[in-house]
Amino acid sequence: MSRPPAIVLVRPQLGENIGMAARAMANCGLDELRIVAPRDGWPNPAARAAAAGGNAVIDSARVFDTAAEAAADLQLVLATTARPRDVEKPVHGPREAARLLRESGARAGILFGPERSGLDNDEVGLAAAVVEAPLNPDFPSLNLAQAVLLMAWEWRMAGPPSETPVPSELAAAEAFEGFWRHLDGALDAAGYYREPKLKPTVQRNLRAIFARAGLTDQEVRTLRGVIARLSAGGRAKDY
Amino acid sequence: MSRPPAIVLVRPQLGENIGMAARAMANCGLDELRIVAPRDGWPNPAARAAAAGGNAVIDSARVFDTAAEAAADLQLVLATTARPRDVEKPVHGPREAARLLRESGARAGILFGPERSGLDNDEVGLAAAVVEAPLNPDFPSLNLAQAVLLMAWEWRMAGPPSETPVPSELAAAEAFEGFWRHLDGALDAAGYYREPKLKPTVQRNLRAIFARAGLTDQEVRTLRGVIARLSAGGRAKDY
Numbered sequence: 183m184s185r186p187p188a189i190v191l192v193r194p195q196l197g198e199n200i201g202m203a204a205r206a207m208a209n210c211g212l213d214e215l216r217i218v219a220p221r222d223g224w225p226n227p228a229a230r231a232a233a234a235g236g237n238a239v240i241d242s243a244r245v246f247d248t249a250a251e252a253a254a255d256l257q258l259v260l261a262t263t264a265r266p267r268d269v270e271k272p273v274h275g276p277r278e279a280a281r282l283l284r285e286s287g288a289r290a291g292i293l294f295g296p297e298r299s300g301l302d303n304d305e306v307g308l309a310a311a312v313v314e315a316p317l318n319p320d321f322p323s324l325n326l327a328q329a330v331l332l333m334a335w336e337w338r339m340a341g342p343p344s345e346t347p348v349p350s351e352l353a354a355a356e357a358f359e360g361f362w363r364h365l366d367g368a369l370d371a372a373g374y375y376r377e378p379k380l381k382p383t384v385q386r387n388l389r390a391i392f393a394r395a396g397l398t399d400q401e402v403r404t405l406r407g408v409i410a411r412l413s414a415g416g417r418a419k420d421y
Numbered sequence: 422m423s424r425p426p427a428i429v430l431v432r433p434q435l436g437e438n439i440g441m442a443a444r445a446m447a448n449c450g451l452d453e454l455r456i457v458a459p460r461d462g463w464p465n466p467a468a469r470a471a472a473a474g475g476n477a478v479i480d481s482a483r484v485f486d487t488a489a490e491a492a493a494d495l496q497l498v499l500a501t502t503a504r505p506r507d508v509e510k511p512v513h514g515p516r517e518a519a520r521l522l523r524e525s526g527a528r529a530g531i532l533f534g535p536e537r538s539g540l541d542n543d544e545v546g547l548a549a550a551v552v553e554a555p556l557n558p559d560f561p562s563l564n565l566a567q568a569v570l571l572m573a574w575e576w577r578m579a580g581p582p583s584e585t586p587v588p589s590e591l592a593a594a595e596a597f598e599g600f601w602r603h604l605d606g607a608l609d610a611a612g613y614y615r616e617p618k619l620k621p622t623v624q625r626n627l628r629a630i631f632a633r634a635g636l637t638d639q640e641v642r643t644l645r646g647v648i649a650r651l652s653a654g655g656r657a658k659d660y
Contacts (some may be wrong), residue, residue: 206567211557235560270637277578317577318450321474324570328445331567332574338556339516365647374650388643395634404627408604411613412651 187283187337188214188256188291189330192249192305195221195297201232201240202327203294208236210334215243216252216291249293249305250359257352258288258396261301261309262333264323270390272311279313280336288350292333297326307386308355310393351398361402362389368413426522426576427453427495427530428569431488431544434460434536440471440479441566442533447475449573454482455491455530488532488544496527500540500548501572503562511550518552519575531572536565592641600641601628607652 189207194200194217204215217224224245233240246252253259260279274282283290293309295301306312315332317324324332353361366385375381397405428446433439433456443454456463463484472479485491492498499518513521522529532548534540545551554571556563563571592600605624614620636644 202564202567205564208560209556209563209567234564235562270640315574317448321447323474324448325441325444325473325566328441328448328567328570331563331570335554335571335574368651369647372650372654374647384643387640388647391631391634391636391640391644395630397630401626401630404623405630408608408613408627409651411611412607412648413654415611415652415654 185289186212186214187260187333188216189334190216190218190249190252190291190293191220191326191330192218192252192293192301193221193296194294194326196326197222197226197228198232199297199326200226200229201234201236203330204229204233204239204243205236206327206331207239207334208233209331210338212334212337213239213242215239217243217245218249218252219247220245221296249301249308250355253291253293253308254356254359255354256289256291257350257354258283258286258290259293259309259355260290260311260313261293261306262295262313262329263306264300264314270387271306271309271394273314274311276313276315276332276336277340279311280333280340282311283337284340284342286350286352288352289354294326294329303382303386307389307393310396351400353397353399353402357399357402358393358397361397361406362392364406365392365409368409372413424528425451425453426499426572427455428573429455429457429488429491429530429532430459430565430569431457431491431532431540432460432535433533433565435565436461436465436467437471438536438565439465439468440473440475442569443468443472443478443482444475445566445570446478446573447472449570449577451573451576452478452481454478455485456482457485457488457491459484460535488540488547492530492532492547494528495530497522497525497529498532498548499529499550499552500532500545501534501552501568502545503539503553510545510548512553513550515552515554515571515575516579518550519572519579521550522576523579533565533568590637592636592638596638596641597632597636600636600645601631603645604631604648607648611652 189203189212191200191203200217207215220226230237230240293301293305369375375384428442428451430439430442439456446454459465469476469479532540532544608614614623
């Protein structure tokens, strides 16, 4: 049986929403809550009150400074968004995403952005794929806790996978970050980013290609070898 | 297309929950809210505030004295419960119930009980069938607005599928081959393939990473720029 995904609330504003999200998680059998830079600090009495029977989820929640830190050990990160982004990533509905989570066997997490603004582009950049629910196009914006319920419910309904999943060899987010910094730094040194204004867009697009591929640890090492070798012009020792 | 079911909140206690339920309805394209004997009277400013973009649902809500009156014109009534009742009625999960609603073509409504106690037996008695979600048996009690979202979402998903997002322009095989030959040649020139015996395996693994990513034409150009720049160590003109 695959372990339930971690729910990662990024910069949540209202304690009530954190509590209601925890309650929805408990309803659906999810227990791992990660909170990134909660606006009103932590612990938050309003969150605990709103969690009702889900307060064990609140009590065991872990707090992080950044989404990247919260996702560091995760092998499969999904980002929820209310509207399509310009990044080139696969977009799944919640039902499809839940199936993907069940089948991958990876240590997974789902990112949810702040109530007002949603995830920023760098945070979406941490994810291998985007989850977007096919809601009323005139009013697609779900309350934060409702969005968590929707994913938790779909995960629950996607049921245990038919076979026991093979333990995933996907690289954890931290290893992926190391690879990305290596590539980015090599490109900087080589003068690849000629237009400062375009740099963030070029970085985002380039990163999305590799995020989407779902790299294993071995593949991360291979690509780092490629970067080292190409940028050294034959002088590097890495293979 | 079948008309969406009416959502009937029976003796709801908190205005916030009424508002959040209306918001969830609007998210899923439901617009008919009926409220039976709301504890705090009607209209309720807290309900309207919590509804956010769903306030049209609040403004058009109708209030009734009893569940029987609220259900009087409905042809198919379902009652949601958190725990099995001793009444002899069919019990459906939300997904099955949504299919039933879609297929019946009947003027339908779904009853939701008060936060604290749920529907009483007479109210359940109005329904043709009971809806019970297969939640965590240790904590199955959904928040009222979450329960409404769950049914509204399942109703939406049971419907005609919305259009799938148009996939971006994937690069043709020929363009991918050009990219691959470029990378492979640059690696050869840089002395990356040190072990002739391993070369085919390394090539296969490396190629698989990019094949898997499903590159667009633009991404192929971006990656070729990366290769050119890295292997030229800053001398190349491509971007």
